[in-house]
Amino acid sequence: MSARERLRIAVQKNGRLAEPSLALLAQCGFRFRQSRDKLFCFGEAAPVDLLLVRDDDIPGLVAEGVCELGIVGRNVLAEHTAGGEARVDEIRALGFGVCRLALAVPAEQPYGGVADLAGRRIATSYPQLLERFLAAAGIAATTVVLNGSVEIAPRLGTADLVCDLVSSGATLAANHLREVEVVLQSEAVLVGSAPRADVPRGELETMLLRRLDAALAVKESKLVLLSARREAWPAIRSLLPGNARASIMTLDGSSDEIAVQALCTGAVTWQHLEEMQRAGAQGLLVVPVEKMLA
Numbered sequence: 001m002s003a004r005e006r007l008r009i010a011v012q013k014n015g016r017l018a019e020p021s022l023a024l025l026a027q028c029g030f031r032f033r034q035s036r037d038k039l040f041c042f043g044e045a046a047p048v049d050l051l052l053v054r055d056d057d058i059p060g061l062v063a064e065g066v067c068e069l070g071i072v073g074r075n076v077l078a079e080h081t082a083g084g085e086a087r088v089d090e091i092r093a094l095g096f097g098v099c100r101l102a103l104a105v106p107a108e109q110p111y112g113g114v115a116d117l118a119g120r121r122i123a124t125s126y127p128q129l130l131e132r133f134l135a136a137a138g139i140a141a142t143t144v145v146l147n148g149s150v151e152i153a154p155r156l157g158t159a160d161l162v163c164d165l166v167s168s169g170a171t172l173a174a175n176h177l178r179e180v181e182v183v184l185q186s187e188a189v190l191v192g193s194a195p196r197a198d199v200p201r202g203e204l205e206t207m208l209l210r211r212l213d214a215a216l217a218v219k220e221s222k223l224v225l226l227s228a229r230r231e232a233w234p235a236i237r238s239l240l241p242g243n244a245r246a247s248i249m250t251l252d253g254s255s256d257e258i259a260v261q262a263l264c265t266g267a268v269t270w271q272h273l274e275e276m277q278r279a280g281a282q283g284l285l286v287v288p289v290e291k292m293l294a
């Protein structure tokens, strides 16, 4: 296989992942000529083009080599690869489009565990994942495949319970359903063809992954600024979230007052700040990081 001169990435055309996928690629420095109504978007800043398609087509396009990479929900990727031979792999988790594929029963129905699923009819758009879950639990149940409005199946009497995507849980609640089992934790993922020892990743792909890793690291990074008395620093330091790297400056005219600048990975919550304040930190400031080159 000779690598194409330009890299092609399959992205959802319309829907939940469309905007955040483009935003992430923009953060990596990739810009595309506007043609949102078309299938193809030409990359202007680098030889990286987009194919705008339905999310369900993305794993197949990558598996067939039409695109080198794609951005799709792990749920769609897993449904594609479950059962079949895997010619497409998850390369990176991207942190948006977070949801879970879950089983939910009518709210008033008692549920004592997976054994209660035996012999029931379960409505889903994810038959492969559901069947894999049931097989692993040793349960025989009937899968009712629906392509939309899965959550109303119990009320219509076409199924006893559902296996559907959940994020806030509002849709389940509105349909008087209660979540009882998680089948798959999902988020948007970067997918690519399964690595082959004889085909190294192209230079463009390597560059994209490097920029993507930097963009993902920045997303989770915050700069924390504070001042404190020097003797309070060990206690404050132990409260900084993630692998914090700190620089310490002595304040002008004072030998026991320090100013600290710490780069933290992971979320910096109000609780973190309150604990640091109790340990003696003052003037706490949390600043987002825009770009970072290690």
Ligand code: PRT
Pocket (backbone or CB within 6 Å): 012, 013, 014, 015, 016, 017, 053, 054, 055, 056, 072, 073, 074, 075, 076, 097, 098, 099, 164, 165, 166, 167, 168, 169, 170, 171, 172, 186, 187, 188
């Ligand atoms: O047209 P195309 O086929 O490309 O799009 P689509 O309609 O198949 O997909 P789309 O845009 O709805 O979702 C794309 C991806 O977003 C999914 O494959 C998931 O990976 C991810 N995602 C994240 C979600 C949700 N959150 C989500 N909440 N996809 C769907 N939902 C639906 C869910 O099916 C249910 O109807 O939202 C409802 C539940 O939401 P809550 O917040 O009420 O729990």
Ligand code: ZN
Pocket (backbone or CB within 6 Å): 054, 055, 056
């Ligand atoms: Zn779809």
